[in-house]
Amino acid sequence: MINVILLGFGNVNSHLFKAFNNSSQATVKQVFNRSKIDLDSSSQSISFTDKISEIKEADVYIIGIPDDAISSFSESLILRNKLVVHTSGGAAMNVLSKNNRRGIFYPLQTFSKQREVSFKNIPICIEAENASDLEILQNLGKTISENVSEISSEERAKLHLAAVFVNNFTNYLYHIGGDILNKENLSFDLLKPLIQETALKIETLSPKEAQTGPAKRNDVKTIEKHLNLLDDSNYRNVYELFTDALKNNFN
């Protein structure tokens, strides 16, 4: 059994809390948060503290707080020579205080409190300063996911960058699509089956194989028509940039 203490209780750590609770190989021994938290009734028995000085002993401490707060928070811990990890894709391992053994436990997924997620397929990217800690993190990852990989800080930075493209920027394209329909009083619901199928296609085809559309086939008439329909200059910039890129890369 691996004992975990969660430090912070935001999107990531509240989901990790549920995932570890549902696993038989890991247990959340304590949750620290600087302010009081809501735990649903089934979890009332969990030990909670808002005092740094009351943080207990455990195998792994997981810091799940905003990137720019990790460094000073990890310095403020009274723990010494414990395995302390953070969950960030964007922050390096060395932002953590040297007072403890450092590591990373980065779940490559988008989390928000409103949505349940299953960890089973979520890639858990781990890193540690020494082999025995890496093994602990490997075993901890396996308690919730079938997909645990050792990833260096440099690789993780690239993963995080790629995630910004496929998550943040894709979501903004959904917003543009919805906005174009909204101006015609058409429902965003009309686009949902297409959005789901676009995502599902890349489970079996590479994005290059899945690519279709006027830009790919250099359909100048349609591209011209679309540019005329776009009155928002920002959307037009996106359209032109992607159309040029697709014409150059996919023909």
Added chain:
Amino acid sequence: MINVILLGFGNVNSHLFKAFNNSSQATVKQVFNRSKIDLDSSSQSISFTDKISEIKEADVYIIGIPDDAISSFSESLILRNKLVVHTSGGAAMNVLSKNNRRGIFYPLQTFSKQREVSFKNIPICIEAENASDLEILQNLGKTISENVSEISSEERAKLHLAAVFVNNFTNYLYHIGGDILNKENLSFDLLKPLIQETALKIETLSPKEAQTGPAKRNDVKTIEKHLNLLDDSNYRNVYELFTDALKNNFN
């Protein structure tokens, strides 16, 4: 029972063929294609022709060929005063020959021959010159989908434009993400759970509610770091354009 004849047998019409065959309310009476086609053994009994002069009588004729070929192909038909529709999001209804009653039967989805799709939730966008034809298309749509809407040519042009953003451009973002990982010898598979969850989120949250990331929270340090990691100037342009747009629209 509604009788349909399919003119052309590409991505769309080959999927419509299967969908109508599986419905008890519609039947494909004949398939025309200018060159021979492959039909799987279960459908060998279908009547096929490659001669315009042999096209039979039916309630609805569905042209499913590339947009720029629709006009001259529809002129070449010997049929008169029949209900002839096309399946294009981008072409107006009036590209069809006036020799017949004109209409639209546009399934808002991405089709490729390799992938099975269920029509049940696919929006079918219909349009016709007169009310009785609109009713025929409504009934035909209902034989395969629960989601049939009357959509004007202007609205359809906007739908098609929105579809380019959420399908073609999104798929290109998947390509960029994969390419960034590929250069690190990391597998595109790592991004797949994130891509699926990004799409699933907008089933319950609006894109605005679902938006996260460094640009949205104006995390200047991370944005700077990402721009330094991007050596492809094209990807960097995409990053800057989206980051500016998100900073301006979502804060």
